[in-house]
Amino acid sequence: MVSAIVFIANGTEEMEFTIVVDVLRRANVKVQVVGVELGHVGYAECSRGVKIVxxxxxxxxxxNDWADYDLAVIPGGLKGAETLxxxxxxxxxxSSFYDKQKHVAFICAGTIAAKAANIGQGRKATSYPAFKEELSNYYDYSEDRVVVDGNLVTSRGPGTAFLFALTLVSNLVGKEVSSKLEKEMLTATTL
Structure with missing residues (x-):
């Protein structure tokens, strides 16, 4: 079974996180939600106050626990993205996923984690517009809603979360599954 890690921290953007996890699971991708630096409370308090366990x-x-996974995802939300x-x-x-040609995906502010992990220098990438200047010196920066360059997938923000998630599904399990989900969910997105 195809599998994905989706990281979450305090300050993660709810829509970007939830839409990605939901769409991947609808595509029968095994998703492991991994909390980072949450302390003793056991949940992440997201950017709009939603709590996710x-x-x-x-x-x-x-x-080694993550060696067999096929995709790692970093959602945005500035505080969460900074923690990640x-x-x-x-x-x-x-870095390990990227070097092994596994998929790595970043949305919104999450792309700053790609740069910090030395992923994809010179490749085409995007982010939330506020990070364009910071990322333009490292990436071939694009303002497209979703950018795929090899095993690196990046996206702009909450409004692009469905397209981002469907792109991940297409890359992991095929365009047919992605198209079927797009129709079932009545999304206005086209790949």
């Missing part, structure tokens, strides 16, 4: 905590795992960007283990997982 992860499946596991990064701190209770080892790098600054976490050494998250960066190691992302």
């Amino acid at each position: 992860p499946d596991s905590a990064l701190e209770a795992s080892s790098l 960007r600054d976490n050494t283990t998250v960066k190691q997982i992302l």
Whole structure:
């Protein structure tokens, strides 16, 4: 079964996180939600106050626990993206996935974690517009809603979350599954 890790931290953007997890699971992708630096409370308080309980905590795992996964996703939300960007283990997982030609995906502010993990220098990428200047010196920056360059997938923000998630499904399990989900969910998105 195709599998994905979706990271979450305090300050993660709810829509970007939830839409990605939901759409991947609708496509029968095994999704493991991994909380990062959540402390003793056991949940992430997202950017709009929604509380989400992860499946596991990064701190209770080892790098080997993630070796068989096919995709790693970093959602946006500035505070959450900064936590994920600054976490050494998250960066190691992302770098390992990228180097092994596994899919790595970043949406909104999450793209700052890609740069911090030294992923894809010179490749085409996008982010939330506020990060264009910071990322333009590292990436061939695009303002497209979703950008795919090899195994690197990036997207702009909450309004692009469905297209981003459907693109991930298309890359992981095929265009047919993505198109079927698009019709079932009545999304106005086209790939």
